[in-house]
């Protein structure tokens with residue numbers, strides 16, 4: 400049995416700061432959504448949180464043989480959660496000039512072709528996972544390419560690193576280059592094999608992954624629905640309502656459907672483990688169906704700005720009580736950093752005349768992401784029994800961060816400074832089930 404303790408400044412969330420009740424003032428609600436200890440202890444047993452609280456009370460009963468690691472000049476928070484990202488697009492990040500559909504054709508499809516080569520897929524998986532960890536992201540919902548090999552390569556490495564990762568092979572049987580499409584039947588069989596081989600191995604979970612409505616036939620989407628029924632507990636990830644031209648295209652391909660989401664709904668792809676990326680231009684019926692089915696939206700502000708897709712209506716999703724997580728959407732997003740993603744999130748809401756406060760931001764990055772992935776109680780905070788994936792944010796990360804933080808009076812101000820000024824340099828260390836992650840680029 401391995402027991403260890405970390406002592407320092409610690410923060411986690413236990414509720415959504417945006418939820419307001421009639422009895423409490425807004426400020427009370429925000430304060431009761433998190434627990435923060437200036438001098439706290441995180442006690443870990445066999446990779447899971449055993450106890451979390453004020454150092455004074457915990458240290459009294461702490462066995463004197465337990466090694467306590469002190470964290471100074473930093474803030475311990477749960478590992479960040481990225482609810483939408485494409486690992487094969489790592490090398491094409493920041494490709495110039497196009498919006499969604501042309502960008503897919505010019506950059507994405509040619510790049511993803513390389514992932515039929517498993518050795519290449521392994522090399523990029525290694526780079527990708529190191530990037531995630533150095534940016535403080537400990538769990539992600541990940542698109543592979545259309546090739547089953549791409550997912551084997553990714554999961555092999557994630558398993559070796561003992562990570563909680565969710566991924567799937569892209570299903571795509573039309574409207575893409577001929578050497579990059581599968582068939583409805585082959586995508587069903589390959590996904591099934593991948594589920595049987597990987598889902599539940601270590602901390603890995605599988606996501607059935609139709610790329611988006613235009614690249615899947617009705618037959619393929621209906622087989623995706625069948626995979627979900629045959630394997631309860633697997634995830635579904637896809638794209639939804641990202642770009643206006645895309646929405647027009649979906650309409651013309653599916654004249655029988657009332658809206659974009661309806662294409663997926665028709666094949667029973669909604670549910671508590673379904674995550675839809677973007678959802679920028681949704682109508683009321685779509686918001687209602689997402690809420691009713693307990694599906695999640697992945698908010699990808701960096702990507703939405705980069706591709707000129709539009710501004711996500713965070714407050715509207717919240718009013719509908721839809722689960723929302725954050726996504727970098729690499730390679731359309733321009734950073735692996737959830738802190739940088741929060742910077743863009745703030746700016747997108749400013750352009751809509753709305754405020755995104757820093758407590759809400761850190762909630763989205765941690766517990767909100769866990770809820771979007773139906774993993775509350777497993778990751779996302781430090782309640783007893785949760786897996787001890789956490790990071791240390793560095794108060795001295797850069798001269799500018801240090802200078803700015805010295806001026807901050809409140810926790811909310813400090814967190815806000817991290818979201819405006821932080822990137823991978825702000826992440827001093829990443830711990831996986833209580834062990835320091837081994838991060839290296841070859």
Ligand SMILES: [Zn+2]
Pocket residue numbers: 483484485638676728
């Ligand atoms: Zn995407």
